Amino acid sequence: MQAAFTRVAEVGFEGLRLRQVADAAGIDHSTLHHHFATKQDLVNAVVLHTTGRLAGTAPADAPDPVARLRAHLDALRRLCEQEPELFTVTAELDLRARRDPAVRAVLERQEAGWRAALTAVLAEAGVAGSEVGAELVIAAVKGVRLAPHLAPAVFDRLATVLAGTATGP
Amino acid sequence: MQAAFTRVAEVGFEGLRLRQVADAAGIDHSTLHHHFATKQDLVNAVVLHTTGRLAGTAPADAPDPVARLRAHLDALRRLCEQEPELFTVTAELDLRARRDPAVRAVLERQEAGWRAALTAVLAEAGVAGSEVGAELVIAAVKGVRLAPHLAPAVFDRLATVLAGTATGP
Amino acid sequence: MQAAFTRVAEVGFEGLRLRQVADAAGIDHSTLHHHFATKQDLVNAVVLHTTGRLAGTAPADAPDPVARLRAHLDALRRLCEQEPELFTVTAELDLRARRDPAVRAVLERQEAGWRAALTAVLAEAGVAGSEVGAELVIAAVKGVRLAPHLAPAVFDRLATVLAGTATGP
Amino acid sequence: MQAAFTRVAEVGFEGLRLRQVADAAGIDHSTLHHHFATKQDLVNAVVLHTTGRLAGTAPADAPDPVARLRAHLDALRRLCEQEPELFTVTAELDLRARRDPAVRAVLERQEAGWRAALTAVLAEAGVAGSEVGAELVIAAVKGVRLAPHLAPAVFDRLATVLAGTATGP
DNA sequence: CATGAATGAGTGTTCATTCAT
DNA sequence: GATGAATGAACACTCATTCAT
Numbered sequence: 001m002q003a004a005f006t007r008v009a010e011v012g013f014e015g016l017r018l019r020q021v022a023d024a025a026g027i028d029h030s031t032l033h034h035h036f037a038t039k040q041d042l043v044n045a046v047v048l049h050t051t052g053r054l055a056g057t058a059p060a061d062a063p064d065p066v067a068r069l070r071a072h073l074d075a076l077r078r079l080c081e082q083e084p085e086l087f088t089v090t091a092e093l094d095l096r097a098r099r100d101p102a103v104r105a106v107l108e109r110q111e112a113g114w115r116a117a118l119t120a121v122l123a124e125a126g127v128a129g130s131e132v133g134a135e136l137v138i139a140a141v142k143g144v145r146l147a148p149h150l151a152p153a154v155f156d157r158l159a160t161v162l163a164g165t166a167t168g169p
Numbered sequence: 170m171q172a173a174f175t176r177v178a179e180v181g182f183e184g185l186r187l188r189q190v191a192d193a194a195g196i197d198h199s200t201l202h203h204h205f206a207t208k209q210d211l212v213n214a215v216v217l218h219t220t221g222r223l224a225g226t227a228p229a230d231a232p233d234p235v236a237r238l239r240a241h242l243d244a245l246r247r248l249c250e251q252e253p254e255l256f257t258v259t260a261e262l263d264l265r266a267r268r269d270p271a272v273r274a275v276l277e278r279q280e281a282g283w284r285a286a287l288t289a290v291l292a293e294a295g296v297a298g299s300e301v302g303a304e305l306v307i308a309a310v311k312g313v314r315l316a317p318h319l320a321p322a323v324f325d326r327l328a329t330v331l332a333g334t335a336t337g338p
Numbered sequence: 339m340q341a342a343f344t345r346v347a348e349v350g351f352e353g354l355r356l357r358q359v360a361d362a363a364g365i366d367h368s369t370l371h372h373h374f375a376t377k378q379d380l381v382n383a384v385v386l387h388t389t390g391r392l393a394g395t396a397p398a399d400a401p402d403p404v405a406r407l408r409a410h411l412d413a414l415r416r417l418c419e420q421e422p423e424l425f426t427v428t429a430e431l432d433l434r435a436r437r438d439p440a441v442r443a444v445l446e447r448q449e450a451g452w453r454a455a456l457t458a459v460l461a462e463a464g465v466a467g468s469e470v471g472a473e474l475v476i477a478a479v480k481g482v483r484l485a486p487h488l489a490p491a492v493f494d495r496l497a498t499v500l501a502g503t504a505t506g507p
Numbered sequence: 508m509q510a511a512f513t514r515v516a517e518v519g520f521e522g523l524r525l526r527q528v529a530d531a532a533g534i535d536h537s538t539l540h541h542h543f544a545t546k547q548d549l550v551n552a553v554v555l556h557t558t559g560r561l562a563g564t565a566p567a568d569a570p571d572p573v574a575r576l577r578a579h580l581d582a583l584r585r586l587c588e589q590e591p592e593l594f595t596v597t598a599e600l601d602l603r604a605r606r607d608p609a610v611r612a613v614l615e616r617q618e619a620g621w622r623a624a625l626t627a628v629l630a631e632a633g634v635a636g637s638e639v640g641a642e643l644v645i646a647a648v649k650g651v652r653l654a655p656h657l658a659p660a661v662f663d664r665l666a667t668v669l670a671g672t673a674t675g676p
Numbered sequence: 677c678a679t680g681a682a683t684g685a686g687t688g689t690t691c692a693t694t695c696a697t
Numbered sequence: 698g699a700t701g702a703a704t705g706a707a708c709a710c711t712c713a714t715t716c717a718t
Contacts, residue, residue: 014183143308352521477650
């Protein structure tokens, strides 16, 4: 439910109230229960929606690995500008995952995929220590999630810094 | 209250319950109210305790700026290993700050100080774009907060990568 | 809610407990909150119910003012015998009005109407000092509220005494 | 305790808080418990203080019964102007007496004495139905308690009206 | 499908009272 | 005698959930 996603972006999971979600969606709170039997179901739906939107930015299949990395970071930057709520919710999810196994499972699978893709692209680009490089990218992206206005500069520096250590394909 | 801090690290602010904090501290929940009149007071105390612990890692006054940066990152790494809850709570705080003005004020002041110190150290080390460099450090540190086991490698790479672009004092 | 009214008559606003009202009504205390969002809402409902019941005794439109006064006092006397709780609650309300602006507003409006009607009826009957006469009636009625068994005699004497000073229409 | 009396006049028994009384008296709330073991003890002290202050207005021993009545009503009027809190607290007490046997006992004894004195004075003045006349006085006095500014006029009318039915000693 | 009345466990908070100092 | 930390029962209120309609 879109209303739930917006609500999480505004007040977080901590302040998520089923009645307010229903109000925002213009329906009765009982009707909400008709579509999502339990609150957890609604949360899971939000998780799936969020991770799905992010999956589209994975390093695409360009021939040049350095270009692939840049394209990926560019896609994230654009998303960060156009839909900052997406990143806000992701930050909420990371915290929620610590106590919610269902959320954790989804997030871990998604992050594993992301990590693998990043590692591959860095390795192909000849970056020494590609695994650690991938972790640095992941950490930096996660770290700017709540300050979207800093994302462009940080992503740019990140790309430069990593490309600088590349030996070429 | 130490019990509250531990509790936040375990279940976050979302799951923070005064009665459970009191139980963990081995006192009556009314006694907790005797010391902290309101829940917000307790939260504020946790915020102050947490930011206070972190403030001690600020780039120290060594002559060499590169050494100062390394020392700072080393201190963070050690803290990350010895008291990972400190970083977990910090992550919780960043989210909480979005809705809690009192928390936001404290956090913004602390982050401004951190940012200034980092920028200064990088500038002194001759790193071009010291402001963005500082943001990259901040983002990376924030990004590995919830995965403490990755911190050593990431911090190390970060230091290497930044020192590599330094022209020396 | 009728149960709340009865409860106020028994234990006053001081002792009014939502759970006890709900118990008396045979419903869950949460269900009570479903109908009256806040305790104040319930109190307001009791106030409206009480003043409404009393409004019906206003001096009716008989041709003879002395008869109108007697009819009014008779109506009050009957109410005092049949529903003494009504007067008990009124006494509680007068005290509550001192701290509760919402209650005060309702009570002041109702008392102003009562005062005006009494003054008019006394003036029409030729009683000198009709305003003070009205105050005497109001004071006497308020004063016997908590001793309903004395009401008949007092009301009777009041009517006699006032009619005695009337010069006729 | 004087502070308790003032507090009752302000917020009633409903809002009487031991800590606030202690604060108003400039002592610790535990110290208050030293002097009054329980809240009820404090309430009882307030009751005794209040009824004691009022007892002094009883119809004094003048030769003329009509003068005695007037003197009594005059004394009440003066008290009503100088210490309106005394009457406010009395109104609170009447309501409290309905649930508090200790208060009820004191109040009933005091009211019985007042009633007897009034009846005697009216009988001696030759007023027919002196018992009912006494009740009318009591009711009127109780009824103006919460509107002290009306007391002078009402008391005056009351005295006139009763004296008018007197046949003389 | 949708509604709204009903529920009960749980939340922060209050307050008179007790007790060691 | 006076203090303040400690207590536990009670309070109004919240919220996800259920159920009859």
